[in-house]
Amino acid sequence: MNITRPLVNRTADPGEEIRGEVYFFLNPGVDSMSLYVRYPDWTIAGGAYLPDLSNANRALSDNEYPKYLALEVPSAVRKPTIPGWRASPGHGVAIINVSITNHNHERAVIRSEHLWLLTEKPITLEHGGDKMTPEMARDYLRFPIVVPAGGTTNGSVFFGVYSGTRINKIALADENLVIHSMVDLNGIYHSE
Helix, strand or coil: CCCCCECCCCCCCCCCCCCCECCCCCCCCCCCEEEEEECCCCCEEEEEEECCCCCHHHCEECCCCCCCEEEEEEEEEEECCCCCECCCCCEEEEEEEEEEEECCCCCEEECHHHEEEECCCCCCCCECHHHECHHHHCCCCCCCEEECCCCEEEEEEEEEEECCCCCCEEEEECCCCCEEEEEECCCCEEEC
């Protein structure tokens, strides 16, 4: 493939439209994707969902895509560690109390890959998962989280986090990895 107008690391002036090409290596069996343009602080500038990669003309813009999941964060705490957690060097923990509301007429299934912590680091951070003791895991929502149609599920989620990050947001996506809701944690985090 010959890319003549790459869009990676490009900037645009206010009101300027930039057109070009992006190229992704996809795993076998991937037939759809979500694309986002974001600012460095993870504010979404725009996006699109491509339900069929063989026909990119069927893309839905981020505004056209039906969004039915709402995320609220009543409280969140960051700690260097807690008993039962095997932290990696340079990592701490975040315990985030979430409220997920499903405004759809069908139940929603939230898998761990649908709930992300976003920072200035280039990768999404990990859920507690296999680094938790079974006793500790009982205190947190278990994935997949099933939210009934028209219902709300409340509870705490646990993440291993990088220490000292300046940008801290949590995002909730659906099964197509389209972001429905994003919350800035900086004004909510309490450090212990």
